[in-house]
Amino acid sequence: MSTQHEKYARFKALHDRDHAFVIPNAWDAGSARILSTLGFDALATTSAGYAFTKGKRDSFSALSRDELLANASEILAATDLPVSADLEDGFGADPESCAETVRLATKIGLVGGTIEDATGYPNAPIMDMALAVDRIAAAADAARDLPFLLTARAENFIWGRPDLDDTIKRLQAFQNAGADVLYAPGLPGIDAIRTVCDALEKPVNVVMGLQGQSYSVSDLSEAGVTRISVGGSFARAAFGALIRAAEEVKSHGTFTYAKDAVPDAEIAHMMSQEQVQKRS
Structure with a gap:
């Protein structure tokens, strides 16, 4: 197994x-x-x-x-790969909460994490x-001597404020x-x-899998993107397969969905403990 510092070096x-490069988002082990x-x-x-697996909505109030x-x-x-976390708003409005979240992470x-500038309040x-x-500065200061790559998120466009100039100023x-990102x-x-x-000197992360236009890895590389995440879209795709299978059984009484199911032996191999060390 790799050490945390080795994972950080690989991630950086x-x-x-x-x-x-693509960094897919896992929701469980x-x-x-x-x-x-x-x-x-x-x-x-x-x-x-993660929220979907717990029967919750993805919101600040629902997730601690x-x-x-x-x-x-x-x-x-479950993995020997470097892992960066979705750290929401840093779990507190004040800068010290963001710094503490980085230290705990x-x-x-x-070896990394994102902190966003959304409040969770629809009116503001x-x-x-x-x-x-100030919050990002505090988080960056906490991460300075740690094996941690800090990503700062500007949330305008997913909170109904499609202001590109302000987004760039924030970034x-x-x-x-x-x-760092x-x-x-x-x-x-x-x-x-x-x-x-x-407009930026440091690496940029872009998310694919949301509604709207989709671009290839090569398209995004050409545009200057460094990292591509998928947010909750892999999880939603998995839940979509579950819904389609269940609706088929409930509505038609058939089970053709099983043709697309991953064979048990293949899943068993993927879940083997040996796979944790496969990419060390």
Whole structure:
């Protein structure tokens, strides 16, 4: 098994390549084990995917720091790949909460994580710029001597504020505050993605699998993207297969869905403990 510092070094090196890499989002130990066998170089967690497995909505009020870190610990135990976590809003509005979240994340073995500037309040969904920057600065300061790559998220576009100029200003401010990677989910198209990448000096993460236009890894690499995540879309795809299978049985009384099911022997091989060390 790799040490945490070895995983961090591998993870950091991925961001120095001249083409984009995909970091799929696992939602539990089983999905992490499967993704680890398929040739990916790193994994991320997803608060949305985790929430679905617990019968909850993905929201600040429904998910606690303790349970998301416990979920991340289970994912870490299932893989030898570097893992970066969805750390929501840092689990507190004040800068020290973000710093403490980074320290706790590193303590369990995570080598990266994202902190966003959304408030969770529909009437005022995005944090004041000064506070948002202070929070990233505190998190970056906490991560400075740790094996931890900090990603800062500007949430305008997924909270009904499609302001590209403000998004870029926020990402630039987060960059200057010490974030290692910048991320604005929900950008409207490849031109906006390219504009964001051109405006920043540090690596940019883009999420695919949301509604709207889809671009290939090569398209995004050409636009300047360094890292591509999938958010909760792999989890939603898995739940979609479950819904389709259940609806077939309930509505038609047939079981043809089983033709597309992964054979038991293949799943058993993927879940083997040997797979944890496969990519060390």
